[in-house]
Amino acid sequence: MVTTAPYGTWPSPVDARTVAAHDGRPAFVGVVGDEVWWTEPRPAEGGRRALIRRRPDGTEESVLPAPWNVRSRVLEYGGQPWAATVTERGPLVVFSDFADQRLYAYAPEHDEAPRPLTPLSGVGDGLRWVDPVLRPDLGEVWCVLEEFTGDRPTDVRRVIAAVPLDGSAAEHRDAVRELSDDRHRFVTGPRISPDGRRAAWIAWDHPHMPWDGTLVMLARITAGGAFEDIRPLVGGLGPTAADGGGSGESVAQIEWAADGALLFVSDLSGWWEVQRIDPDAADDDVVASRALCPAREEEFGGPLWNIGQRWFLPLDNGTLAVIHGRGATTLGILDPVSGELVDSAGPWTEWAPHLAVHGSRVVGIAAGPHSSYEIVELDTCTGRSRVIACRHADVLDPAYYPRPQSRTFTGPGGRDVHAHIHPPHHPDHTAPEGELPPFVVWAHGGPTGRAPLVLDLEIAYFTSRGIGVAEVNYGGSTGYGRAYRERLRGQWGVVDVEDCAAVARALADEGSADRARLAIRGGSAGGWTTAASLTATDLYACGTISYPILDLAGWATGETHDFESRYLESLVGPFAEVPDRYRERSPLHRADRITAPFLLLQGLDDVICPPAQCERFLAEVAGRGIPHAYLPFAGEGHGFRRAETIMRAVEAELSLYAQTFGITRSDVPVLELRG
Structure with missing residues (x-):
């Protein structure tokens, strides 16, 4: 029997303990014997x-x-x-x-x-x-x-x-x-040629991020295991923001083919494509490469956030296992001679950039809208795929899982904005006729990243209680080509905020969401977008800000780690040239514009987005009468990993929404909000 009850009040078996126990995913798969x-x-x-x-x-x-x-x-x-x-x-x-x-x-x-x-x-x-x-x-x-x-x-x-x-x-x-010198600020690990005589690696320098521009470096390996004749082979760093913006060629991964050719993923065409080059075929220092699967307008690579990510690997028979797609990914087998690409079968719609091969078999990590990340083996001889480890198990009735939809909305100027919409869903409950559901906009981190369409019990935690979730892949997200990714160049705090708001307003305009009960949340760069949104618009009734960037000037002048210390030059502009922009966009300096309640979550060991920014922000908010709560977590860094932390954070977030939206719930501790 279906029970009628207001949105947000539905009972759910998806509790915080279940969410915490299944947080995270397997990674860095490999074959040993x-x-x-x-x-x-x-x-x-x-x-x-x-x-x-x-x-x-x-x-x-x-x-x-x-x-x-x-x-x-x-x-x-x-x-x-x-x-x-x-x-x-x-x-x-x-x-x-x-x-x-x-x-x-x-x-x-x-x-x-x-x-x-x-x-x-x-x-x-x-x-x-x-x-x-x-x-x-x-x-x-x-x-x-x-x-x-x-x-x-x-x-x-x-x-x-x-x-x-x-x-x-x-x-x-x-x-x-x-083995290498330190001429470049950043390097990846070496890839050794089949004959053992060469090493190749990826390098880049400030102020570029690896998705802006990288170089492929090549060296000869001496008999004693030293590197000599180090030189760039392909790629390009391009001009910096100070030189007028733009960027170079981003090579995200390299591997050697059995015949001594170098395979690499480059976005020179506007999409990350798999290419092949003969290191010996140089002519006046210009080496021609060949795309192996051109003109598909799909991504065969992604942002190099973790050193050692693999979107492709060669197999013994000369074909390549490739992860590719547009807005979603699949595993395929690419014939580098004919360009033919055959995709594997299965329910998985998202493959993590962690591949391994063993003979004719490919091992990867994949998930789908109704399954968490599993370790999957593809037998390329038979075409059969099977789960071999981390098998998804329904810890509760899958009838409580969300029923997501991938949609494209229209943003300012008619631009496309991609999002995954998870409406409220419960097998035994429905809302009173005419009631519209509350919705929470989720802004992903990065910001050079993407929210994949996969089963997430944290989303189910909210949707099964009658609160919708909209994951927005705002301009700047990966998976949709370089032009979409670079919409955020110089526009961080503008385009991301506008795109999230466009999705929220569209859901309200079409009658899918209650305009008076919209919220926004995010962590890291998503925390920035959340805080920036709360200071830029009165669209949202409340927000959850996790381990955020709140002060651009501080982040640009020593308050973060080396890797991202000059990231803002592309996202905002060179600090020395546009200092006012850094101040004007920072939530720290717009705290007087916040009118909505908020929850601030922060790891005290975070060196990427340090707690000092939260403390300054809270000092600016103090005394303004805005209901808010601050939960700092000792022993946590950038992103929460401990079960007890995840449980506390999820329950606090639900309590914020319940109090703000006027929902009565007795299954979570009441979050104390102070003005």
């Missing part, structure tokens, strides 16, 4: 990342017990944190541990405990490592070294380095060999 390994989140274990192995018989086990946390902090967002190979003594894994960021070696079949390979450093934030490549023939592991040279977050250098596997560098920095 005949086994598949990956990292997965453990919210109940302090939010650590566990390294998991799946044996050929299907059994799974954790490679390392708690508190080992396989996670790198290079660029703060990390990247590929482990590499492994099979030796005569069984698997040997090298990994970065989050606690001290040292590299460790571990043979699960023999060693009692991991052995440190790299030293600690008392300078700044020390030494960090990511994207390792094992070279057992040389007795080394090659990877990116991030080395702090002073106490400021921008006192840092990055090189490709060789670390001895025998542990001789565990106490001696001098035992680490530097």
